[in-house]
Amino acid sequence: MAAPNSDAGEVCRSDFPAGFVFGVATSAYQVEGATNEDGKGDNIWDVFTKINGYIKDGSNADISVDQYHRYKEDVELIAKLGFEAYRFSISWSRIFPDGLGNKVNEKGIAYYNHLIDYLLKNGIQPYVTLYHWDLPYNLHVSEGGWLSEKVVEYFALYAEVCFARFGDRVKHWMTINEPLQTAVNGYSIGIFAPGRRDSPYKEPYLAAHYQILAHAAAVDVYRKKFKATQGGEIGLVVDCEWAEAFSDKEQDKVSVERRLDFQLGWFLDPIFYGDYPAVMRERLGDHLPQFTQKDKELLQNAIDFIGLNHYTTKLIAHSSDNSESPFYEAQEMERIVKWQGGELIGERAASEWLYIVPWGLRKVLNYIARKYKNFPIYVTENGMDDEENESATLNDFLNDEKRVRYFKGYLGAVAQAIRDGVDVRGYFAWSLLDNFEWAQGYTKRFGLVYVDYKNGLKRYPKSSAFWFSHFLKDKSDNGVGQS
Ligand code: GBH
Numbered sequence: 001m002a003a004p005n006s007d008a009g010e011v012c013r014s015d016f017p018a019g020f021v022f023g024v025a026t027s028a029y030q031v032e033g034a035t036n037e038d039g040k041g042d043n044i045w046d047v048f049t050k051i052n053g054y055i056k057d058g059s060n061a062d063i064s065v066d067q068y069h070r071y072k073e074d075v076e077l078i079a080k081l082g083f084e085a086y087r088f089s090i091s092w093s094r095i096f097p098d099g100l101g102n103k104v105n106e107k108g109i110a111y112y113n114h115l116i117d118y119l120l121k122n123g124i125q126p127y128v129t130l131y132h133w134d135l136p137y138n139l140h141v142s143e144g145g146w147l148s149e150k151v152v153e154y155f156a157l158y159a160e161v162c163f164a165r166f167g168d169r170v171k172h173w174m175t176i177n178e179p180l181q182t183a184v185n186g187y188s189i190g191i192f193a194p195g196r197r198d199s200p201y202k203e204p205y206l207a208a209h210y211q212i213l214a215h216a217a218a219v220d221v222y223r224k225k226f227k228a229t230q231g232g233e234i235g236l237v238v239d240c241e242w243a244e245a246f247s248d249k250e251q252d253k254v255s256v257e258r259r260l261d262f263q264l265g266w267f268l269d270p271i272f273y274g275d276y277p278a279v280m281r282e283r284l285g286d287h288l289p290q291f292t293q294k295d296k297e298l299l300q301n302a303i304d305f306i307g308l309n310h311y312t313t314k315l316i317a318h319s320s321d322n323s324e325s326p327f328y329e330a331q332e333m334e335r336i337v338k339w340q341g342g343e344l345i346g347e348r349a350a351s352e353w354l355y356i357v358p359w360g361l362r363k364v365l366n367y368i369a370r371k372y373k374n375f376p377i378y379v380t381e382n383g384m385d386d387e388e389n390e391s392a393t394l395n396d397f398l399n400d401e402k403r404v405r406y407f408k409g410y411l412g413a414v415a416q417a418i419r420d421g422v423d424v425r426g427y428f429a430w431s432l433l434d435n436f437e438w439a440q441g442y443t444k445r446f447g448l449v450y451v452d453y454k455n456g457l458k459r460y461p462k463s464s465a466f467w468f469s470h471f472l473k474d475k476s477d478n479g480v481g482q483s
Contacts, residue, residue, distance in 0.1 A: 015415035021426035023085030027132035030435040034068035038107035041097030043134040048193035057441035064436045065451050071115050079122040082472035087428045089132035099136025101157035128170050132177040146207040152214045159218035163226045171232035175218045178239040179211040200326045209289040219302040237307030240264045242360030246317035255318040255333035283330045309381035313360030350387035358409030365417035376423050383430035385444040397450050403464040
């Protein structure tokens with residue numbers, strides 16, 4: 001007998017292996033609020049958001065959705081919906097207010113202890129990111145932040161405190177979220193904190209270099225001091241749009257390879273193969289830093305799983321006159337959203353960059369598996385946004401059929417990749433709640449749960465949350481056997 005509530009061919013939970021984990025994701029600066037409480041130091045986003053012109057609606061995350069005070073309600077919601085895991089990040093400047101590792105702020109530790117304990121009490125596994133873009137501001141101004149070699153040691157120190165204080169309960173760690181975004185948008189295009197754009201040929205590659213080394217240093221600390229007793233795993237989170245060739249022309253196919261090397265190879269090749277992709281060395285010359293022999297030893301296999309944030313797919317064509325930014329110029333390609341015939345690659349979400357192309361996720365998972373030794377992968381973020389709209393009703397936002405279609409499509413693509421033989425271990429929807437969407441402020445809503453910013457930050461699960469909940473709870477198998 002067919003499983004009662006799933007249409008033929010529609011994705012269902014039994015398409016995923018036993019032990020596959022489903023969760024929701026957020027990040028500290030985007031949801032916590034309480035930016036000035038309990039001894040927390042400023043981070044680069046606290047400062048960046050206050051500078052006129054960087055955030056679309058002039059907002060900041062001083063309050064955001066106030067998870068710092070409402071974590072119990074949010075954890076209960078996660079549990080009620082049936083998710084088994086919560087991916088959140090720790091705010092570095094809550095632990096070390098000046099970033100220098102002088103003195104642990106016990107109140108910051110206490111907050112995460114409470115959150116972790118409450119998750120576990122509700123049967124939810126914590127998946128913890130150490131760095132999701134919120135560098136302690138003092139570390140940036142006094143030491144040069146990601147541009148200075150010193151940040152590697154400071155990050156390792158911070159990581160060590162997190163392992164020591166939380167690692168008895170946290171078994172899944174991620175060092176850094178999307179180092180690409182920090183490097184390119186933070187240090188070349190300047191639309192993200194710290195908003196640097198004066199040295200776009202050089203700084204992004206330095207900022208990436210020290211993030212990679214910081215990752216490796218944290219993994220080293222974990223393996224040497226904690227792994228044996230705590231038994232957890234630790235990974236890096238990269239972001240990658242799938243790149244589909246615009247045409248059959250050889251040049252377009254080659255530009256696809258280049259695009260993927262500049263997105264993924266930039267961060268994964270040093271860990272898996274000991275150096276940056278050859279094409280980056282050719283094109284960037286002296287701007288690309290060198291790894292010392294010691295770096296290479298530290299980097300070698302410094303990863304237990306790959307975290308993949310994936311939202312969308314672009315068509316890629318060779319192009320020698322991409323003046324968008326030096327980063328894209330070096331890649332000699334352009335990103336296109338319409339097929340040659342003029343048809344859109346997929347339906348657009350609210351964000352200008354986000355087209356709904358589920359098959360792209362299957363392809364990128366297969367690509368990673370092929371290139372990186374069929375390594376374990378977690379999809380650590382996947383989701384889409386609606387535009388904030390003052391004249392829309394609450395119900396308009398709650399009936400998010402488009403998001404339901406998005407999740408069905410993308411989960412189907414993950415299930416396909418698993419059947420293809422890719423070792424995918426888990427999937428995290430972005431995001432639990434509507435929240436502070438960086439340079440877009442509150443103008444974009446990525447949540448499975450709506451937040452009413454005008455009325456006490458009340459949470460309302462959207463249709464997609466209910467759909468997910470049903471998907472998660474429906475353990476009947478797909479077609480044969482029990483009903
Ligand atoms: C994720 O990045 C982040 O990890 C998460 O915090 C965020 O909320 C989520 O995306 C949704 O955006 O197109 O260059 O003008 C995904 C990669 C990087 C995609 C920045 C959008 C927007 C700037 N994102 N990019 S750009």
